[in-house]
Amino acid sequence: MESKAIITAIGAYVPEHRMTNHDLEQLVDTSDEWIVRRTGMKERRIAAPEEFSSDLACGAVRDLVDRCKTDLTDVDLVIVSTTTPDYGFPNVSSRVQAAFQLKHAGAIDLSAACSGFEYALHVANGLVSSGLNKKILVIAAETMSKVTDYTDRTTCVLLGDGAGAALVEDTEAKGGFLGSYMGADGSLGKALYRTGLSNVMDGEPLIDTQKMVQNGREVFKWAVKTVTSGISILLENSGLQIPEIDWFIPHSANLRLIEAIFERLNVPMDKVLYSLEYYGNTSSASIALSISEAAKAGKIKKNDRLLLYGFGGGLCHCGQIIEWKL
Known part of the structure; x- marks a missing residue:
């Protein structure tokens, strides 16, 4: 469509x-x-x-x-x-x-x-x-x-x-959303969770604190592999290549994780936007904050192509390529 x-x-x-x-x-x-x-x-x-x-x-x-x-x-x-x-x-x-x-x-x-x-x-x-x-x-x-x-x-x-x-x-303008890709690996749910009505997952008890629990090493490993692959598939599905993207905007989970992902993709970090330095990991808000800050600073220009990629609990991931019209 x-x-x-x-x-x-x-x-x-x-x-x-x-x-x-x-x-x-x-x-x-x-x-x-x-x-x-x-x-x-x-x-x-x-x-x-x-x-x-x-x-x-x-x-x-x-x-x-x-x-x-x-x-x-x-x-x-x-x-x-x-x-x-x-x-x-x-x-x-x-x-x-x-x-x-x-x-x-x-x-x-x-x-x-x-x-x-x-x-x-x-x-x-x-x-x-x-x-x-x-x-x-x-x-x-x-x-x-x-x-x-x-x-x-x-x-x-x-x-x-x-x-x-x-x-x-x-609107009359076309081409705002150029492509998308999504996925999940629910079998790794225990690597990042917060208990709710249930404190058992797949027959195993969870740490029932009502606070976030994370296996950082497991999530890091999954994210590097999954996001690297996902970005490549997103680009291929959209008929675009890395040099045609103006800004890469990943979830601001951790700078070392972001560096590992884009090193694998051979994308220079000066083309990567993130909001973690002064806002930390704000979960689903992090990419929106990155876009807002960069737009306010004049980094993102009209008709720039942005590749967004979120990843985390679920373990779920989702990316889009957007042509900026503001």
């Missing part, structure tokens, strides 16, 4: 409170030097106790409206990617729908962990291109600090909070 959708607006929001590596030194046995060397991260934003994913989502939408001077009254669907919803229900998208009085919009949440924003864009593109919807608000919003175990130094140094928003709509 030919894509008829483009991204017409972008926005982002992060909480005010900064948690630096030096702050983490007071909580666990770690150091600024170790964190920077192993992850590339210097600080991350942390939501206030009374601040939740819906608040961050609304902040990102307000930024989108302010920056792009866009009208939301005719939005007909809100899709929110989150692994940290305020409630079991109502969903986060319904809270956004209410906050902006989007009277004609449906509301769904999508859960695909760190690849959620890319899955949500894929769904939005499909719905708009098929003619079922005209204007979709896509949001990724995460308060990972609320599910972080601050006694586990292997995970707590990584995670931060943030949100990004994009408007996907049907």
Whole structure:
């Protein structure tokens, strides 16, 4: 199916409170030097106790409206990617729908962990291109600090909070979405999880803390192999080659992981955008934050080709190639 959708607006929001590596030194046995060397991260934003994913989502939408001077009254669907919803229900998208009085919009949440924003864009593109919807608000919003175990130094140094928003709509311009590729390996679910109603997976007990648990080595190994292969397949399916991509934008999981992926692909790091240095790993919000920051800084230009690739819990992965029209 030919894509008829483009991204017409972008926005982002992060909480005010900064948690630096030096702050983490007071909580666990770690150091600024170790964190920077192993992850590339210097600080991350942390939501206030009374601040939740819906608040961050609304902040990102307000930024989108302010920056792009866009009208939301005719939005007909809100899709929110989150692994940290305020409630079991109502969903986060319904809270956004209410906050902006989007009277004609449906509301769904999508859960695909760190690849959620890319899955949500894929769904939005499909719905708009098929003619079922005209204007979709896509949001990724995460308060990972609320599910972080601050006694586990292997995970707590990584995670931060943030949100990004994009408007996907049907316009006269064509070619916004040039290709997509997705996949999953549910057999590796125990490598990255947070317990919920069940604390058993595949007949084996899980660490039931309600906090994120990760086998970092296993996820690193899976991501390098899977994302490298996935990007190659995405390019092939789209009829494009690496030199034809202006910016590669992976999930901001860890700088060493990103470097390993693009070293395998022979892509120079000066063509790779990430948001982890000052925001940490914000799960599904990380790519949206990377795009927002780069667009604001003037790095991303009109008609640039962006290759997005999210990966994480599930273990799920999803990528798109987008021609930037803003």
